[in-house]
Structures are given as structure tokens and as C-alpha cells.
Amino acid sequence: MLSYRCPSLPGMTADPVIIGQAPTQLPATVRASLSPSRAADFKTCPLLYRFRSIDRLPERPTVEQVRGTLVHAVLERLFDLPPAERTPTSAGDLVAPQWDRLVTEQPELAGLFEAGGPVDVAEFLRSAAALLEGYFAVEDPRRLEPAERESLISAVVDDELLIRGYLDRLDVAPDGALRVVDYKTGGAPREAFESRALFQLKFYALVLWRTRGVVPRVLRLLYLRDAEVCDYTPDAEELVRFERTVVALWRAIEQATAARDFRPRPSRLCDWCSHQAHCPSYGGTPPPFPEQVPAPDPSRDARSRPARPGTDE
Numbered sequence: 457m458l459s460y461r462c463p464s465l466p467g468m469t470a471d472p473v474i475i476g477q478a479p480t481q482l483p484a485t486v487r488a489s490l491s492p493s494r495a496a497d498f499k500t501c502p503l504l505y506r507f508r509s510i511d512r513l514p515e516r517p518t519v520e521q522v523r524g525t526l527v528h529a530v531l532e533r534l535f536d537l538p539p540a541e542r543t544p545t546s547a548g549d550l551v552a553p554q555w556d557r558l559v560t561e562q563p564e565l566a567g568l569f570e571a572g573g574p575v576d577v578a579e580f581l582r583s584a585a586a587l588l589e590g591y592f593a594v595e596d597p598r599r600l601e602p603a604e605r606e607s608l609i610s611a612v613v614d615d616e617l618l619i620r621g622y623l624d625r626l627d628v629a630p631d632g633a634l635r636v637v638d639y640k641t642g643g644a645p646r647e648a649f650e651s652r653a654l655f656q657l658k659f660y661a662l663v664l665w666r667t668r669g670v671v672p673r674v675l676r677l678l679y680l681r682d683a684e685v686c687d688y689t690p691d692a693e694e695l696v697r698f699e700r701t702v703v704a705l706w707r708a709i710e711q712a713t714a715a716r717d718f719r720p721r722p723s724r725l726c727d728w729c730s731h732q733a734h735c736p737s738y739g740g741t742p743p744p745f746p747e748q749v750p751a752p753d754p755s756r757d758a759r760s761r762p763a764r765p766g767t768d769e
């Protein structure tokens with residue numbers, strides 16, 4: 457059974473216990489990999505999965521996605537500071553330097569703010585700082601020492617499938633209890649996206665359980681815009697069922713790929729889909745199916761940020 461609590465703030469501000477992740481030697485039987493984002497794409501809409509993972513159609517990032525990337529970068533860097541210096545002022549001071557770094561690494565991001573464009577960069581940076589205020593409303597980083605930040609975790613399930621994704625943060629209590637923390641930078645409404653966020657968290661819980669033998673005690677979503685915390689408590693029974701779901705999803709992806717049959721599944725999420733022009737549900741035509749299906753790209757798959765809350769890692 458999976459318990460769910462929202463909003464709540466159970467104290468788990470543990471003293472630091474750092475655990476490392478052992479390097480994994482992949483069994484020779486592994487022949488595919490899956491990230492929570494791509495699995496959730498297929499679950500949401502098989503055609504969306506095809507557009508993103510097989511056709512690899514370009515998607516121009518939205519302002520919300522870029523703001524999310526910036527806020528995640530600031531929160532990651534914040535924990536580089538000594539605990540006493542992890543204040544709202546310090547976080548605010550990190551916004552501009554982290555933005556400069558992101559634009560240097562991904563110059564295309566600057567295109568969102570070109571002269572005459574819809575977004576003013578100063579206003580954008582202020583809105584990122586405002587989201588960080590939401591973070592400080594729900595957590596005190598001076599009392600936390602994360603074990604891991606932005607770390608890639610992976611596990612092999614069913615002997616053949618590598619599942620992996622990037623955790624925003626992992627906290628480890630002195631008794632070894634794990635808390636997975638995921639920052640969400642979007643705002644309400646989020647009912648339509650809650651199941652996708654939960655799917656992603658269970659994915660991480662499964663990986664941690666399979667690699668470390670510990671079921672995470674808490675899976676936590678921090679909604680920064682609403683200054684709200686949602687906690688989930690998984691158990692082993694739930695994760696066994698979830699593992700079967702992931703493997704079944706992967707088999708369905710394989711069958712769809714072999715048959716070149718990815719059908720659209722319209723839903724409220726279509727409002728945030730970049731590919732309506734290619735979607736038959738919107739009068740579009742998909743591009744010809746590629747002769748060569750590209751191999752998964754973990755960094756591409758796992759680093760994308762959501763356009764709306766709970767839609768990605």
C-alpha cells in the first residue's frame with residue numbers, strides 16, 4: 457500500500473550520513489534502458505513517446521521549463537555553501553551567476569529573451585528568485601545535509617532492462633532511512649499531473665530499493681510556487697507491483713516499435729505538447745518512421761525539465 461500525505465512536514469532533518477553509489481557492472485543480458493520521463497511519455501501518449509524518443513523532434517523549451525532548470529541549478533549549488541550560509545539572500549545571489557552559466561552552456565536559452573521577445577530577462581530572474589522564496593517557506597537548508605544531489609541512479613530489472621534517472625536530492629538519516637526529494641517549480645492546477653509525478657517517484661524508489669536494499673521511507677514533492685509539500689510512503693509490496701508495471705510498459709514499447717504503431721492518446725496534457733502539428737488528433741501527420749531507431753540517450757532523457765508540475769523529473 458502507498459500512503460499519501462499533502463501538505464505535511466514530518467521532521468527528517470537528519471545529521472549528515474553520506475553514502476556512495478557503487479559503480480554498476482551491467483549484466484550482459486541488459487538490452488534496453490528506460491528513464492521515468494520516457495516511460496511516463498509512453499504511458500501518457502504512445503505517439504508522444506515516439507515523437508520524443510524515436511523521431512526526436514526538437515522541442516523549444518518554454519519559459520517555465522527554463523525557469524525550472526535555473527531554480528534546480530540554484531538549489532543544487534546552495535548546498536555547496538556551509539550550512540549557516542544557506543539563506544534566502546545567498547540563494548538569491550546565486551540566481552544571476554547560475555543563469556550566466558546555463559546560457560554559456562546552452563546559448564539557445566538566450567533566444568527566449570531576445571529583444572522584442574515576450575519575456576524580459578530581468579523579470580525572468582526575479583520570478584526565479586520568487587520561486588526560491590517558496591522553497592525557504594517549506595524547508596530550512598541550514599538543517600539539511602543531502603547525501604546526493606542531481607545524481608544518476610540506475611538498476612537492472614527483469615535481467616534485461618536498465619532503469620535510470622536523475623534524483624534532485626537524496627537525504628539519508630543516521631538510521632539509514634532514505635528520503636527522495638523532487639523539486640517542482642510549476643503551480644496549480646496539478647490534478648492532471650499528480651499521477652505522473654508519483655510514477656516518477658516510485659521509479660526512483662524502485663531503483664534505490666533494488667540497488668541498496670532499502671525502501672525509501674519518504675518520497676517528497678516540494679512544490680515551490682505553492683510552498684507545499686507532498687509526501688508519499690512506499691512499501692516493498694507496492695514496488696514489486698510497480699516493477700511489473702515498468703517491465704510491462706517496456707514490453708509494450710518494444711511491441712509498438714516493432715509494429716511501428718504508436719497511437720495518439722489525447723488528454724489535458726495535449727495543451728502542453730509541442731507536437732500537435734504532427735499529431736493526427738490535431739489534423740497533423742507524423743513524419744516517416746525512421747529506418748534506424750536511435751539508442752536511448754540517458755542525459756537527454758533524464759535532464760529535461762517539466763513544462764508543468766509533475767510532468768517530468
Ligand code: SF4
Nearest residue numbers: 501720721726729735
Ligand atoms: S497532441 Fe496529445 S495526442 Fe497528440 S502527440 Fe501530443 S500528447 Fe499525444
